[in-house]
Amino acid sequence: MRIGAIEAGGTKFVCGIGNERGDIEDRVSFPTERPEETLRQVIEYFQDKNVEAIGIGSFGPIDIDPASPTYGFVTTTPKPGWGNYDFLGAMKRAFDVPYGWDTDVNAAAFGEATWGAAQGLDSCVYYTIGTGVGVGVYAEGRLVHGLVHPEGGHVLTRRHPEDDFAGVCPYHGDCLEGMAAGPALEKRWGAKGAELGADHPAWGIEAFYIAQAVSSAILLLSPKRVILGGGVMKQEQLFPLVRAEVRRLLAGYVRAEAIADGIDAYIVPPGLGDNAGLSGALALGRAAWEREAAAR
Incomplete structure (x- = not known):
């Protein structure tokens, strides 16, 4: 599998490609600017990667309630331009794949439970x-x-x-x-x-x-x-x-x-060191793909 992973931090974004075993095969990072510029770089990175799912661990606060009208939004952050921004919606408009969406720290916890110090x-x-x-x-x-x-x-x-x-x-x-x-x-x-x-x-x-x-x-x-x-x-x-x-x-x-x-x-x-967040996003993407496959 080719899974996309996004560790979306308030200071920098790290994007990567990995597989279902947790191997990170490629990555790129860039400063977190206003959302339109940042997401432009994210979308350009994934454009030719043919990913089957994408996991996102995002700085917050974010809305992670699928029943909420603002599901996928960054909510009350003071970071300029990001307050009440539809992060997940922007990604879905660019790539029609299953998405895992959670906080950056929950993603890191998930990565550590899947492949790291809490495996x-x-x-x-x-x-x-x-x-x-x-x-x-x-x-x-x-x-x-x-x-x-x-x-x-x-x-x-x-x-x-x-x-x-x-x-x-x-x-x-x-x-x-x-x-x-x-x-x-x-x-x-x-x-x-x-x-x-x-x-x-x-x-x-x-x-x-x-x-x-x-x-x-x-x-x-x-x-x-x-x-x-x-x-x-x-x-x-x-x-x-x-x-x-x-x-x-x-x-x-x-x-x-x-x-x-x-x-x-x-x-x-962290057992995964500096890869905890990106590996966690990879695990979120894998889990989203598995949920969608099971529902078919």
Whole structure:
């Protein structure tokens, strides 16, 4: 099979071609401009690829309710031109193939459950911590959507006792994204995370906030693996700090061997690395093709 995959980020789009086994055979990326220009490049890329399905993992918020009149739209994003834009409709007008459509983080979670760090498990939670913070939830063998879709980057957090930073989220100020995303690191410390040393106090504070989100996910969803991706998590010194803080917060209440004795294999980076989002979009496309084939 030839499946198209789109990892639609707020900063850049990555488009690729792969097969049903998860092999990515070709890719291209370009900056996210206004939708008409961005989609022109997407359509040009796929024009001669003869894909049988396309999967899209998109930045959001997006409408993923098939019964909604705005299904396939990007909704309340502040990104210029993208608010209330019919992303999926524009693609369908260009290519008459089955489509998988979900959030970029749900796509990454699906990719990790299909071919990555959660392969063989029926549940996982995937956090991306980068320009923003998002969460994808895979539970009992399927992606979780609910009323709209999970927006775990905007949960409220307890404030670190040594942190008086106001937060950068334009909606909530000091929510998880406002306190722990890449722009929050840069504004708080005056430098990008990659420029801060491994022993900088930034990382203890960062782990304090990330661990609150992870602990809450464990208590609410009881996932069999927690995956932490995104640009901020490329600072590998964060993982032992987050794991230790999660144990402290849970205080022995959740009695599971994975947390008590195997936490290094429970809270992990993406098994697919930087391919998690694109591979997840590929998995969405494959699933859409399979659904349509089964309905024939």
